[in-house]
Amino acid sequence: MKIIIIGNGKVGYTLAQQLSGDGEDHDLILIDKNADALRNADGVLDILCKEGSGASIQVLLEAGVRTTDLVVAVTGSDELNIVCCLIAKKLGAKHTVARVRSPEYFKEANLLKREIGVSMIINPEYAAAQEISRLLRVPAAFSVEAFARGLVEMIGFPLLESDGMAGIPLWEYNRRHPNGVLMCAAIRGEEVFVPNGAFVPQIGDKVYVIGSQQETARFFASLGRSGSGIRHITVLGGSKIATYLTWAVEKVGMKVRIVEQDEAKCLALADKLPDTMIIQGDGTDSAVIETENLLNTDAFIALTNRDEENLLMAMSAQRAGVSKVIAKMNRLNYIEMMREFGVDSIISPKEITTNQISAYVRAIASSEGSAVEHLYKLLGGAIEAVEFTAVSSTSFLNKPLKDLRLKDGMLVAAIVREGKTIIPDGNTSIHAGDRVIVMAKSFFLHELDDILA
Numbered sequence: 001m002k003i004i005i006i007g008n009g010k011v012g013y014t015l016a017q018q019l020s021g022d023g024e025d026h027d028l029i030l031i032d033k034n035a036d037a038l039r040n041a042d043g044v045l046d047i048l049c050k051e052g053s054g055a056s057i058q059v060l061l062e063a064g065v066r067t068t069d070l071v072v073a074v075t076g077s078d079e080l081n082i083v084c085c086l087i088a089k090k091l092g093a094k095h096t097v098a099r100v101r102s103p104e105y106f107k108e109a110n111l112l113k114r115e116i117g118v119s120m121i122i123n124p125e126y127a128a129a130q131e132i133s134r135l136l137r138v139p140a141a142f143s144v145e146a147f148a149r150g151l152v153e154m155i156g157f158p159l160l161e162s163d164g165m166a167g168i169p170l171w172e173y174n175r176r177h178p179n180g181v182l183m184c185a186a187i188r189g190e191e192v193f194v195p196n197g198a199f200v201p202q203i204g205d206k207v208y209v210i211g212s213q214q215e216t217a218r219f220f221a222s223l224g225r226s227g228s229g230i231r232h233i234t235v236l237g238g239s240k241i242a243t244y245l246t247w248a249v250e251k252v253g254m255k256v257r258i259v260e261q262d263e264a265k266c267l268a269l270a271d272k273l274p275d276t277m278i279i280q281g282d283g284t285d286s287a288v289i290e291t292e293n294l295l296n297t298d299a300f301i302a303l304t305n306r307d308e309e310n311l312l313m314a315m316s317a318q319r320a321g322v323s324k325v326i327a328k329m330n331r332l333n334y335i336e337m338m339r340e341f342g343v344d345s346i347i348s349p350k351e352i353t354t355n356q357i358s359a360y361v362r363a364i365a366s367s368e369g370s371a372v373e374h375l376y377k378l379l380g381g382a383i384e385a386v387e388f389t390a391v392s393s394t395s396f397l398n399k400p401l402k403d404l405r406l407k408d409g410m411l412v413a414a415i416v417r418e419g420k421t422i423i424p425d426g427n428t429s430i431h432a433g434d435r436v437i438v439m440a441k442s443f444f445l446h447e448l449d450d451i452l453a
Contacts, residue, residue: 001026001361002068004093006054006084007075008032008041010330011099011124015072015354019361020045026361029063054084057091066092070364072357074099085118095119095364097357101240103272122356124349129244131352132326135345136233136249136299138216139324140225142206142344145376147387148416148435154184154210154376154385155220158344161203163223171197177222180215182423184208184413184439185383192382194411194441206344208378210385210413210437212421230324231255234297236283236313237304238265241328241349245301246273259283259294284309289316299324307334314343351377359386362446372446373435383441385413388448390434395449402426405453409441412451 238260359375
């Protein structure tokens with residue numbers, strides 16, 4: 001597939017890195033006006049780099065836009081991304097994706113798709129806020145990912161001795177405690193598992209369960225971890241994520257206070273969020289922390305643009321005993337460091353964006369089959385959770401799963417049929433129109449048939 005990426009920032013570079021290493025023979029071209037940044041990408045990645053503006057007709061023509069399958073515009077400017085997609089579409093690009101971060105533009109996403117022909121609008125800040133709001137609803141979790149338009153949730157949490165699951169094979173635990181969820185992945189140290197019934201969880205494992213929202217809630221209640229208990233939230237940094245998050249959580253009765261150093265940002269936030277407490281000050285300053293009692297809160301969320309500050313304040317909140325600590329991170333080495341200090345709830349808008357675009361790339365690559373609807377990577381891509389829609393051409397429709405020969409490290413984790421979530425067993429079959437969530441270890445799945453050996 002021929003793909004042009006416009007913008008060699010954090011997202012553009014990460015996307016180029018991911019697509020160039022996904023085992024597919026993509027023809028990748030990276031466009032940016034920064035020659036130094038392009039030289040770095042050219043020296044590391046197996047891609048073609050072109051200096052210039054992605055809004056230049058000449059530059060796009062020289063990059064071969066007329067025969068391009070996908071143009072992805074992820075510069076730092078919403079307006080530039082929209083213009084790049086508009087021009088690329090007019091010049092013959094089959095599909096276009098624009099990153100749009102402004103709430104004003106994002107509200108008009110459907111209009112942009114219809115009138116300008118943008119195939120997909122991505123808002124990493126909105127997606128990050130939605131992920132944070134899910135984490136606040138399930139404080140025991142370090143990850144809550146939604147599939148099938150919210151009908152299915154995959155929840156990651158550290159296994160404690162009090163959970164009563166450690167040392168018992170899954171088949172035995174499920175016999176003793178019938179439930180409507182499935183343990184679909186587990187991480188033990190550096191080892192990654194796609195569990196079967198014989199898998200024996202251990203204390204300290206990071207495990208993922210999948211099921212409907214109702215069933216996951218019942219499951220956590222059975223472990224004694226039910227109820228959010230979060231009513232008061234402190235947010236460090238008046239970012240776009242903070243705005244989207246506040247809009248989401250205030251609807252369910254949570255109270256938010258935002259700490260922001262910049263006066264102009266504070267005034268803008270106060271205008272957008274009239275019911276929210278806005279505190280102007282340096283949230284990393286010990287005097288401000290004490291005066292405003294910032295760490296006396298149910299949840300502390302660090303959302304500044306500086307990873308170092310988010311790391312420092314998340315660790316401080318953790319030491320102060322805040323029950324739920326979430327931090328935004330982009331640097332992979334910091335993410336691992338945070339986990340070593342016990343802060344597992346980490347949000348990376350860059351990773352969210354690249355996962356969404358990677359899913360779209362796979363979807364258009366397999367447009368004649370059962371295309372990828374949603375993609376979520378665990379442990380840096382060691383395991384993927386992939387959502388498909390089964391179509392009439394899927395080769396194993398209406399056949400019991402026990403009669404299928406799946407690739408090793410593959411698990412059909414959940415099926416959604418007519419709005420109902422099914423945790424499959426060997427007698428379950430897949431029908432046309434089903435949404436199917438598959439866990440895959442060390443595979444790049446493009447369509448549902450790829451799960452067969």
